Amino acid sequence: MKKRLRTFLIAMLVCCLVGIFYYTQKPVVLTIGVFAGSNWNVPSPDSGKIIDSAIKRFEKTHPNVQVKYVSGILKDDYSAWLSKEALDGKLPDVFMVLSDDLSTYAKVGMLESLDAYMQTDPDFNQSRYFSTTLNAGNIYDQQYALPYESSPTLMFVNKTLLEENGIEIPNVNWTWDDFYAICEKLTVDTDDDGEIDQFGEYGYTWENALSSNGQALLDEKSMKSTLQNEDVYSAIEFVRKLNLLNRGQNVTSEMFDKGKVAFCPMMFSEYRTYKPYPWSVKKYSNFEWECLPMPAGPSGYNASQMDSLLCGISKMSSKKKMAWEFLKLLCYDETTQESLFKYSQGVSVLKNVSTSKNVTKYIQEDAPLDSNYNLEFFDDMMEQAITIKKLDGYDQLYSMADSEIRRVIDTNEDIEPAMQNLNDELNILLEKQ
Structure with a gap:
């Protein structure tokens, strides 16, 4: 009898340990909302590379996290898709915000205010932004989004x-x-x-x-x-x-x-x-x-x-701390921001990125004939x-x-x-x- 009880308890313990191990190893899924192509209504076949690269780098530094998004959504359909996701209670943790939509999303409670994150994060310095680009995400006297790209x-x-x-x-x-x-x-x-x-x-x-x-x-x-x-x-x-x-x-x-x-x-x-x-x-x-x-x-x-393309955090998200980290990777990380000049058509929202040598090279490659832009x-x-x-x-x-x-x-x-x-x-x- 004692032997059977001991065997049963050992089996239960093993099951519990396996369950705990499985639970702790189960990936955390962070969802993001993006659209295909350019925000500026121009051909942009490579813009998805920026997001995919950012996801790969984020998952590498967060091994228990998977970042997922729905691909193929066109810009013209994006606002309607995002509104439907919000109504269905499935708003992505982090999502792009068209400048036309910022006021509405802030007013109806889709966006988390970022003021507290910006003020308490020791690794965040808002003076790195052009003041005008950062202000693009501020409405009703609150920062509801960070700028991702401007034109x-x-x-x-x-x-x-x-x-x-x-x-x-x-x-x-x-x-x-x-x-x-x-x-x-x-x-x-x-x-x-x-x-x-x-x-x-x-x-x-x-x-x-x-x-x-x-x-x-x-x-x-x-x-x-x-x-x-x-x-x-x-x-x-x-x-x-x-x-x-x-x-x-x-x-x-x-x-x-x-x-x-x-x-x-x-x-x-x-x-x-x-x-x-x-x-x-x-x-x-x-x-x-x-x-x-x-x-x-x-x-x-x-x-x-x-005009600026913005990015914010869902008010409904249960992973806001992680969402903030991913938001910074898109809108505050120099590698991501520099890649905008290579794979997109806008400009970085960060001061020192827009004046880097690599960026000057990318812009100069777009100059017709022998034009030599003076972008001082x-x-x-x-x-x-x-x-x-x-x-x-x-x-x-x-x-x-x-x-x-x-x-x-x-x-x-x-x-x-x-x-x-x-x-x-x-x-x-x-x-x-």
């Missing part, structure tokens, strides 16, 4: 066209006056057929003008429209003045591609896509480039708008960049403003009363939200 808007210059006309490339502190003077000189009828066929600029908008004159569509803190302002009036007047140079001619992207236009604002990510085969198809092979920050208005500075202004430009935070209702607000401002630019209507009326209408719309 500023720069002014790209047809260097060949300027040189052929004896015009020097403007310096990085150029102004609206410099911009207009060059556009005026280059907007001409080159073949004397009575129609202008060479132009100063393509794609410069009222938004570009507002940003570089120290203004915005609305104040994010007061949630009031700010169009009733002298600096707004002068920005819209400047765009109207530029458009009048074209004498009713519609300047197109094809004209720019053919080297017939001097200036074009372009996201850095968009430019980088054109160089690598096969998407380039020699698109810009007939002229050399320079890139500059945007021209400064009289009340502003050389400010560019910037890059740090200053990133620090001065403006992020448009799309709070609830922003799209409707913007659509209404854009339609009216474009109409005013295309007419001789008095700008000041038109903007005052639009300002009142936008504020009424904001009060209803």
Whole structure:
């Protein structure tokens, strides 16, 4: 009897030990939410390599952890997929956040506030970020996401066209006056057929003008429209003045591609896509480039708008400490951030990465012909960049403003009363939200 009891107890002990061993060895699964391709709507077949490499490095330093994600989700489907996962209680522990979605996700409680993590982690120093990129993930006075990748808007210059006309490339502190003077000189009828066929600029908008004159569509803190302002009036007047140079001619992207236009604002990510085969198809092979920050208005500075892809932690996650470590690997690790320049089209959100020798090499490889970019202004430009935070209702607000401002630019209507009326209408719309 005693022998049977002893055998039974030994068997139970072995079972318990096996169970404990199995439980402790069972991998911890960390889920992440990502989408396939580029955030910037350009071809990006290698962007997945960045995530896969980060996962491999994380699993190597965390041997009992498996990082999993659903592959093949397109960017256009990603927001809807993520919302459904949240409704089903299956929100990934760490997930990418489109800039358009930050406000909504923070408001409905999908995102964990990162303030405490940032303040208590001795290995985290937020001063390593460009302040503008870090601010992109801050909304409602809390940090809900870290920036993963950014893309500023720069002014790209047809260097060949300027040189052929004896015009020097403007310096990085150029102004609206410099911009207009060059556009005026280059907007001409080159073949004397009575129609202008060479132009100063393509794609410069009222938004570009507002940003570089120290203004915005609305104040994010007061949630009031700010169009009733002298600096707004002068920005819209400047765009109207530029458009009048074209004498009713519609300047197109094809004209720019053919080297017939001097200036074009372009996201850095968009430019980088054109160089690598096969998407380039020699698109810009007939002229050399320079890139500059945007021209400064009289009340502003050389400010560019910037968009950022963000990354956050699920409020529902049961593995938040581990999620924070993986979040840092994506958004704070220099190896990951440097690989953005090799496999993606945006720029790093970390100061010292964007100025490294390897990064300079990657960017230079994208320069057409013998162009040799001088990116010494890059740090200053990133620090001065403006992020448009799309709070609830922003799209409707913007659509209404854009339609009216474009109409005013295309007419001789008095700008000041038109903007005052639009300002009142936008504020009424904001009060209803």
